[in-house]
Amino acid sequence: MRKNIFISLATALFLVIPLTLKNYFFHDKKSDQNNPDSSVIALSKEWKAPDTSQLGHTQQDDLIRYGRVLILNTADFFGPRGSIMPISNGMNCGNCHIDAGTRLWGNNFSMVASTYPLYRNRSGKIETVEMRIDDCFERSLNGKKLPDSVREMKAMIAYINWLGKDVDKGVKTKGSGIEKLPFLNRAADPVKGKIVYVTICKKCHGSNGGGKLKDNGKEYFYPPLWGRNSYNVGAGMYQLSKFAGYIKNNMPFGTTFTNPQLTVEQAWDVAAFVNSKPRPSTNLSMDWPDISAKPLDYPFGPYADSFSARQHKYGPFLPVQQSHKKAHP
């Protein structure tokens, strides 16, 4: 008797799982267009990063070129075995600012020159580019600040400012930063996300999320997604919306916004899975002096609303959004 139930259950699962998995993994692009969950990116005027071949041989040109090298190969200089000072976790800036911060929807630097110094709610301060770079050193690279006076800081800023030199103040470039994906009408699900991870991401980022070092042991071939060498809980990537928006247009590696591989659902779910894994912590006590300015998906309280920390981390975000709209119409 029990065996029969088991067999019919097994048969039912056998029939149902492949169907749901099939829908989850092989979404058909046409039906996706009618789906309010799907994201459509309209680019009216695309930003195009200036080409380094335009650079000449002045001291300033050399500084800009050096800045680009630092963004792409940060670990060679500042990683645990870096040649200048070991102040970071071994990741490169370019791991998250794709193509040295030039890729559309690849977390590019197009608007830095035109917007900084910039007031940021997280710190409650007007931040210079130096301060913003240090934020990424301390959080995304789980490390220490880079002294403002060193040539390397000046070089990274020279490069970033050169990238944005043709962007006018007040103009929002299309494809700058990270795309905001539509919210799901449910919480993002780490269990579903694990399936995405194992099927798509694991082959590069590893079964323990630790990534893969290059043979020289200095730099990553595939950067880590969790564990002690990954970004800490104060980093932007620890917010589900940023992680999901970033991977939707850039992962698996080689993907761009013109040929996304993940559905919106998969992006949120795998974000939930990765950000449910252990990673370094950091002191967040000075962040968000005005708690009502916290983003919807900021995973640590206290909050100005009554939603739980879990809902702020995984969603569903629509009710949180609606309540914020009521509070600040």
Ligand code: HEC
């Ligand atoms: C783990 C991923 C990650 C790494 C590594 C990383 N960043 Fe970032 N960075 C982010 C995220 C996420 C944002 C915020 C994007 C947003 O809010 O849209 C950001 C934002 C920035 C900004 C502000 C961009 C803007 O338009 O306001 C600068 C400048 C920056 N990073 C520089 C750096 C530098 C320099 C490094 C290396 C020292 C670095 N980042 C490493 C993830 C990363």
Ligand code: HEC
């Ligand atoms: C073919 C190998 C490959 C696959 C598959 C892949 N990635 Fe990556 N991933 C990379 C590489 C390489 C980088 C660094 C990009 C660079 O430096 O230009 C990266 C960077 C990242 C980053 C930013 C840096 C960090 O380590 O935090 C995240 C987040 C990420 N991948 C998530 C994912 C997720 C989630 C998946 C599965 C949906 C995935 N990747 C699939 C190779 C891969």
